[in-house]
Amino acid sequence: MSNTLEPIPLTGPRADETLSLPDFGGIEIEGIDLSKPLSQERKDWIIRMFRTHPVVVFRGQDLTKDAQYAFTLNFGEIEGLHVNRHIDPVKYSPVHTVSNLGTDGRPGAPIRERGNYYWHSDKSYHDVPSLMTMLHGVEIPSRGGETQFANLAKAYAALDEPTKQRIEGLRAVHSWERSRIQSNSLPATEEQIRERPAVNHPIVRTHPDTGLKSLYLGNHASHILGWPEEEGRALIRWLEAFATQARFVYSHSWRKGDLTIWDNRCTVHRALQHQNMNAERRVLHRTVVKGTVPY
Numbered sequence: 001m002s003n004t005l006e007p008i009p010l011t012g013p014r015a016d017e018t019l020s021l022p023d024f025g026g027i028e029i030e031g032i033d034l035s036k037p038l039s040q041e042r043k044d045w046i047i048r049m050f051r052t053h054p055v056v057v058f059r060g061q062d063l064t065k066d067a068q069y070a071f072t073l074n075f076g077e078i079e080g081l082h083v084n085r086h087i088d089p090v091k092y093s094p095v096h097t098v099s100n101l102g103t104d105g106r107p108g109a110p111i112r113e114r115g116n117y118y119w120h121s122d123k124s125y126h127d128v129p130s131l132m133t134m135l136h137g138v139e140i141p142s143r144g145g146e147t148q149f150a151n152l153a154k155a156y157a158a159l160d161e162p163t164k165q166r167i168e169g170l171r172a173v174h175s176w177e178r179s180r181i182q183s184n185s186l187p188a189t190e191e192q193i194r195e196r197p198a199v200n201h202p203i204v205r206t207h208p209d210t211g212l213k214s215l216y217l218g219n220h221a222s223h224i225l226g227w228p229e230e231e232g233r234a235l236i237r238w239l240e241a242f243a244t245q246a247r248f249v250y251s252h253s254w255r256k257g258d259l260t261i262w263d264n265r266c267t268v269h270r271a272l273q274h275q276n277m278n279a280e281r282r283v284l285h286r287t288v289v290k291g292t293v294p295y
């Protein structure tokens with residue numbers, strides 16, 4: 001299949017202009033080998049760190065898929081299977097793979113699943129979206145391929161009062177179908193559209209653990225419920241551009257063995273393409289924990 005899709009534009013900050021992990025509000029946890037059994041006390045501490053830091057990074061981990069699955073269960077229920085599971089059951093199994101490899105197992109295939117390159121919060125097109133996502137770096141390209149995160153609580157706090165008042169109580173429509181269009185991906189199938197009807201969520205949500213308000217938007221968000229679509233889209237895209245300025249963003253430069261977890265309730269994230277998408281492999285193992293209804 002030839003690639004008829006447009007190149008993916010790089011908007012927003014470059015990886016070298018963004019915040020350090022601590023300035024962003026995240027934390028790197030050292031001195032824990034996640035392949036060894038963890039005491040309940042340690043587990044509880046890690047969960048507390050996750051609840052109060054939108055991105056948590058462990059380095060130098062060597063985990064089998066089963067071990068990653070078991071560690072993920074500490075954070076809650078593992079998310080049900082993805083809407084794309086019929087297309088590629090291996091790629092979308094509970095511990096699945098995020099990669100730049102084609103069906104022939106090699107890099108260089110046209111990127112037809114492009115959603116990850118646009119700012120998004122995982123599964124915000126579900127009524128009950130994802131709580132946490134965990135990626136484990138297995139094969140890492142030599143340059144580029146960072147994952148960027150925007151701290152949407154910091155961004156919300158930085159909005160001026162009139163804007164805060166204007167957006168209070170608004171709800172955004174999120175949809176898999178629109179998300180595919182907005183990322184110029186393969187269109188959603190009729191079956192997928194039936195399976196994942198549009199949902200709506202508040203565009204300002206309150207974090208159940210910290211009590212902080214944050215924006216809640218991203219590429220799965222389409223327009224504002226009850227507003228003319230174009231006007232709603234413009235507001236959502238404006239807020240997204242505001243929230244993804246370098247001063248709210250951390251860029252995670254992957255090393256093999258990294259295990260990064262993030263809180264989808266108060267962040268959006270995206271992948272950056274790497275230097276040599278056609279030759280260098282980028283492979284990460286992924287698990288996702290189901291969240292709660294945003295309020």
Ligand code: OGA
Pocket residue numbers: 098116122133135145146147148269270271272284286
């Ligand atoms: C994801 C995702 C980004 C990346 O796994 O949910 O968006 O950098 N990944 O691979």
Ligand code: MN
Pocket residue numbers: 116120121122269
């Ligand atoms: Mn994602």
